[in-house]
Amino acid sequence: MRSLKAGTRLKSAACDTEVMVVRAVPAEVTLACGGAEMTAMDAQRAAGAAPDAALAGGTIVGKRYVDAADRFELLCTKAGKGTLTIDGQPLLVKQAKALPSSD
């Protein structure tokens, strides 16, 4: 359990996935990837760690992930094999709104 703070970067303990918190309400939650709670960027991943077979949907770099209630938003900064979950509920890919390039 931890409270997520915008700007914080975390990595998966079960795969290569890395995320940055874009938006979060103040609440204690369990953010996991592949079934294992995500860790600080400097933590070492255990040898042979792998996502749960049921939570191996994969993450896509550059995509935004949100919970169903839209309380949390994460940006995937590195792709991996696990599925992102908050308190056990899989996160959804947020559909991007296309903006014309302004610079």
Added chain:
Amino acid sequence: MNLVMVLEMAAECHRERTAVSSGSGRLSYGELLEAAQTAAADIRASGCRYVAVLDINSLAVPIAVFAAAYAGLPYVPLNYRLTRPELAELLARIDPAYLIGEETKLRSFAVPSTTRIVDRAHFLELARRPPAESAQASGDADDIAIQLFTSGTTGKPKAAVLRHENLMSYILGTVEFGAAAEDDAVLISVPPYHIAGISAVLSSTYACRRMVQLPNFDAAGWLAHCRTEGVSNAFLVPTMLSRIVDHLEATGTAPELPQLRAIAYGGGKMPHSVIERAMQLLPGVDFTNAYGLTETSSTICLLDPGDHRAAAESTDPLVRRRLGSVGRPINGIELEIRDDDGHVLGPDQTGDVYVRGAQVSGEYLGAGSTLVAGGWFPTRDRGHLDAGGYLYLEGRADDVIVRGGENISPGEIEDVLAEHPAVADVAVVAIPDEQWGEAVGAAVVLKDSAQATAEALQDWVKQRLRSSRVPAAIQFRDDLPYNEMGKLLRRVIKQELQDGQAATKTRTR
């Protein structure tokens, strides 16, 4: 949260793709990442407190932007067009700096002895060495990423600061990661010391779009670069677009830019005639008007390609007029128009433009934050919204003419005078007046071989606006003074109008 994340993601996904090319030089995203990390180690070892670039665009610019972020130091691009005394003052304010540029030129400036001069070629050479170790960006999201000295068309330059969280909020809010196609390319012709030059590096990197640098702009060179480099996107200031349109019309050549899909413009007021002609000459190109300030991490409002086409095709005057608007606030930006007492105004009422959002810094070194209650930033631009929420700018608050207690925006008078068939360019400024405190003065450039008297122009205004808007003095000039980014130098016009008036009075007495 640090700017380097943008580059790390791009290098992770498109290591081999060209990140930037400049003349015959090029760097892939992987090479740019390694160069930034290697350069950061050298910057850290120097003990300097700032990373400055006093140079035209080159491969060193994107390397320096990200190297400064890795080193946890502010990146400070300096305007090479400033005078020697002006530059001496700015260099003293950022000492000790790791100063990148052409060494022979830099040595001719008054560089403080504790600032380290790094020749551009040497910087590029050292950045190409293998990285010492895997670099981790140090610092916090609220560290200063960029420090930009404002152009100072009035008074001493202020050091606007943008923090990592401001710029990242802008990039993440407006750019889709990896959105560029393999062969897309953006032509960067704005100088590195302009906010648009910085956001171009960050946005293009996050989109994984190839950057093509054009260090010295001219219309023919811009067109040639578009063709040879297969440019798909470009950003221009109005003066540049105006020169391109003039060049195409003067040479009578077809643009022949089949790969060019989008042009964004901003950084100053776009004349109606220029954008209309550009849209006719380049019918296949999407035009976007981007309005933003240094203090807002670049763009806050957009008039998108659909708005442009709708305005060009519509018979509804409200929609047609929108070609002169800067569009609507982007995602994550709130915007209000307020009167002098801070009350929020409704549509069609002119006041001060206030904005709020995570990308808005509104902060200057020394002076601190200029944000008011609720985190709102007074842009000091004047403007109004139309019924559809489109923003129209009417000049800077500092330029408002206070005539007998009445606030008059120069913009509305300029727009009316610009519609006169004989007028090519016009600027309206405040002039001192014994009776009213201030009065309306106008500097007018007539079209070649066109004629109009001051009385005729005063009549033209009188028929269209309230009598208080009629210029008390009109000065005819060969051209108006603009800076190199196309910003009108009102203080020069004001001074010369006053001097001209004084001269006239002396003569008549």
